[in-house]
Amino acid sequence: MTEQTKRIFGIDLGTTYSSIAYVDEYGKAVIIPNAENERVTPSVVFFDDDSIVIGDVAKESSKLYPNEVVSFVKRSMGEPNFIFLHNSEEYRAEEISAYVLKKLAQDAEQYLGETVTDVVITCPAYFGINEREATRKAGEIAGFNVRHIINEPTAAAIAYGSLDSNDERIVLVYDLGGGTFDITMIDIRKNSVEVICTGGDHNLGGKDWDDRLVAHMVELFQNETGTDEDILDDPDTWQDLQLSAEKAKKILSQRPKTPISVTHGGERVKMVIGREKFEEITEDLLERTIEFTKEMLEEAKNKGYQSFDEIILVGGATRMPQIKTQIEENFSITPKVFDPDEAVAKGAAIYGWKLGLNDGLIERVSQKTNKPIERIDDISVMIESNELSAQDFKKAAQEVADQTGYTLPSIERSMLKVKNVTSKSFGVVAHTPQDDEIVFNIVLRNTTVPITLKKDFYTAVMDQKTVLIRIMESETSRVEVPLDHAVEIKTAVLNLPPNLPADLPIEITFTLNEEGRLHLTAMETTESRQVEVMVDTASVIQGEDLEKAIARSQNLVVH
Numbered sequence: 001m002t003e004q005t006k007r008i009f010g011i012d013l014g015t016t017y018s019s020i021a022y023v024d025e026y027g028k029a030v031i032i033p034n035a036e037n038e039r040v041t042p043s044v045v046f047f048d049d050d051s052i053v054i055g056d057v058a059k060e061s062s063k064l065y066p067n068e069v070v071s072f073v074k075r076s077m078g079e080p081n082f083i084f085l086h087n088s089e090e091y092r093a094e095e096i097s098a099y100v101l102k103k104l105a106q107d108a109e110q111y112l113g114e115t116v117t118d119v120v121i122t123c124p125a126y127f128g129i130n131e132r133e134a135t136r137k138a139g140e141i142a143g144f145n146v147r148h149i150i151n152e153p154t155a156a157a158i159a160y161g162s163l164d165s166n167d168e169r170i171v172l173v174y175d176l177g178g179g180t181f182d183i184t185m186i187d188i189r190k191n192s193v194e195v196i197c198t199g200g201d202h203n204l205g206g207k208d209w210d211d212r213l214v215a216h217m218v219e220l221f222q223n224e225t226g227t228d229e230d231i232l233d234d235p236d237t238w239q240d241l242q243l244s245a246e247k248a249k250k251i252l253s254q255r256p257k258t259p260i261s262v263t264h265g266g267e268r269v270k271m272v273i274g275r276e277k278f279e280e281i282t283e284d285l286l287e288r289t290i291e292f293t294k295e296m297l298e299e300a301k302n303k304g305y306q307s308f309d310e311i312i313l314v315g316g317a318t319r320m321p322q323i324k325t326q327i328e329e330n331f332s333i334t335p336k337v338f339d340p341d342e343a344v345a346k347g348a349a350i351y352g353w354k355l356g357l358n359d360g361l362i363e364r365v366s367q368k369t370n371k372p373i374e375r376i377d378d379i380s381v382m383i384e385s386n387e388l389s390a391q392d393f394k395k396a397a398q399e400v401a402d403q404t405g406y407t408l409p410s411i412e413r414s415m416l417k418v419k420n421v422t423s424k425s426f427g428v429v430a431h432t433p434q435d436d437e438i439v440f441n442i443v444l445r446n447t448t449v450p451i452t453l454k455k456d457f458y459t460a461v462m463d464q465k466t467v468l469i470r471i472m473e474s475e476t477s478r479v480e481v482p483l484d485h486a487v488e489i490k491t492a493v494l495n496l497p498p499n500l501p502a503d504l505p506i507e508i509t510f511t512l513n514e515e516g517r518l519h520l521t522a523m524e525t526t527e528s529r530q531v532e533v534m535v536d537t538a539s540v541i542q543g544e545d546l547e548k549a550i551a552r553s554q555n556l557v558v559h
Contacts, residue, residue: 008118008147008356010155010348011104013097013135015074015179015205017316018043020104021345022112023353027410029159029346034107040341041107043100043178044071047086052558054103063243066235070096072207075179077138078130080539094134094541095549098141103558105142119144120352122344124180125151125198128424128473129489132516133540141541141549147355149515152177153184154195154420155347156314160338161188162350169309170196174335175344176289176323177315179205183293185300185308192417196305197446199296199423204288206249206317212281213245214238217271221262224269231264252278253319279322286322290330299446299477311335314343357400357414364396376415421446422516425477427486428508429470430457439472439486441479442510452511459496459504467494467506469522471535492533494522 010021010029017040021031031039036056046058047068053061062069068086076082076093084091105116123135132149139146153173160171168189175182182200186193218231218241232238244260251258257274279286297308311327313335318324327335339346358376366373369388373379382388397411404411427441442455459467474486494506509521523530541549 006118006356007114008120008349008352009105009108009116010345010350010352011101011119011121011139012152012155012345012348013074013101013121013123013138014040014043014344015072015177016043016207017041017178017341018100018104019342019345020108020116021342021349022108023349025405027353027406027413029162029349029353031342031345032108032111034104035110041100041104042071043074043097044069045073045096045099047084052099052556054100054558057559059243062239063236066239069239072179073097075203077127078134078540092541092545092549094138095141095553097135097138098549098553099556099558101138101142101144102553102556105144106558117145118147118352118356120148120150120348120355121146122150122152122155122348124177124200124202125153125175125182125184125195126180126200126202126423127151128487129426129516129518129535130539131202133535137541137546141546141553143550143553147352150348150351151182151184151195151198151420151423152180152344153182153186153198153314154193154418155345155351156312156338156343157184157186157188157193157195157347158350158416158418159343159347160312161193162347170305170307172293172308172311173314174289174293174311174318174323174327175200175314176317177205178317179203179207181205181289181292183289183296185296185305187305191415192419194417194419195421195448196303197296197300198421199292199299201288201292204285206246206315208285209249209278209282209317209320210242210245212285213248213273213278214241216273216277216281217241217245217260217262220271221264221269224271225267229265231262234264237262237264248273249278249320253321275321282322286326289323290326293331303446312338314338314340316341351418354414354416354418357404357406357411360400360403361396361411361414364399365393368392368396377417380415380417418514419448420514420516421448422451422512424473424475425481426510426512426518427472427474427481428457429472429483431460437483439474439481439483441472441474441476441481442508443512444479445475445477447512449512449516450514452509454507454509456505456507459500459502459506462502463499464496464502464504466496467522467524468492469494469508469520469531469533471518471520471533489539490520490533490535492520492522492531494524494531495529496524497527497529500524500526 041055042059044058046053180202181204184198185196425441426443430440469492471490472486511519518535520533
């Protein structure tokens with residue numbers, strides 16, 4: 001491939017399993033098997049002395065070396081307090097995730113004989129600024145040019161919408177993965193995929209079903225042996241039970257019961273767990289996903305969407321039969337299971353393929369019109385306003401087709417518009433007339449991005465020297481919320497000129513781009529002094545720690 005048509009790979013960086021995909025010469029998304037010839041790779045990292053082992057071997061090694069194995073690290077993305085210590089070296093969640101990414105890319109390069117440089121990485125729709133920035137940093141540590149961070153349900157919808165159908169439909173994507181749950185309403189049309197609303201919980205997933213099984217097994221073991229010891233305090237036992245629970249969950253999705261044995265402290269207890277009991281002890285977890293779905297549907301009604309046509313199930317945990325049963329009971333519709341393990345990576349690959357072809361279109365249309373073009377949407381605007389003739393666009397598209405080997409309809413299909421929404425609300429700390437501190441949200445959750453919004457605030461006293469701007473993120477859709485209902489993600493200081501009166505307007509502008517990255521500008525109106533902040537939050541790896549992680553990753557071969 002030439003530099004202009006460099007392949008952009010799609011990566012599903014999952015809590016429990018990850019995968020990588022690309023679009024082949026026929027325009028079809030294809031999962032790339034790993035070195036073990038498996039289509040998904042466990043997101044498990046084993047620090048084996050000076051080697052880093054990823055995947056199935058790492059997962060099996062957790063039985064013997066539980067303190068040297070890291071799993072479910074995605075749940076700690078963007079958390080400043082997460083540190084894994086190995087050989088006196090500290091590793092953040094972003095770096096550990098980067099090793100999973102390197103393994104996927106390394107195996108893909110071996111399979112295709114082609115270097116992986118540019119990628120689209122997925123994340124849960126419910127990820128906030130911290131987690132999204134951490135995901136991007138993980139890609140950078142792994143050595144990638146991260147072209148885009150895309151929401152997992154959106155990626156799944158792109159894959160679903162790429163199937164041979166011209167039907168316009170409103171789809172709910174019920175995405176229950178190993179560690180996260182998203183419910184998203186998406187309007188799929190011939191030339192666009194538009195997210196309407198999203199909700200969920202990035203700390204709810206298949207692992208929580210596993211944990212309930214583990215707790216149940218511990219209780220049965222205690223009853224059988226007459227001990228009140230918490231056997232999970234033993235790392236070896238804890239790891240063994242985690243693996244047994246995951247296996248049992250998968251069996252119970254196929255069979256009505258499964259035998260399990262628990263060994264601890266020289267004692268072994270055999271037990272049989274039935275599907276009915278499993279569903280009973282996890283009923284509240286499933287109910288939470290239903291409640292999140294109902295909440296999201298209420299928000300969709302406020303945006304004018306009263307109904308939907310289909311529910312598609314994505315994520316390995318949706319194989320549990322009780323999921324389908326509960327959805328049918330609550331929403332009177334039979335959901336479709338859609339490629340649960342692979343849809344997200346395939347959708348990311350299709351989006352990456354679209355970005356690559358769009359690069360070529362932008363370059364050629366820019367040459368033909370002698371105008372700088374930044375985004376593919378600009379071309380659509382030029383066509384609509386007759387700045388670009390249909391004939392000239394067709395010529396540009398044909399040139400890209402000739403260069404890439406794709407068909408002209410494929411190039412035209414890459415003009416697909418993808419619209420997303422923000423999963424959080426963003427605002428600043430302000431004072432009420434009663435001088436109480438509140439969070440005033442400027443961008444509300446489920447607002448379509450990209451978007452730029454402005455709001456005037458006012459200085460508190462005469463001759464105020466500075467304005468402290470505290471940028472806040474929250475999960476509510478209200479404009480004004482209590483301070484303790486939001487999380488501070490960044491601060492900025494605006495210096496003011498002297499001798500200003502009280503109540504001077506301070507104009508604050510929030511800009512969110514397509515992938516939910518936030519840029520803030522604050523300006524005072526007398527001398528137009530301003531401060532700009534690109535919110536790459538302080539809790540995400542940066543500075544010396546980031547440089548150290550990149551250097552370690554560059555010299556590392558994962559196994």
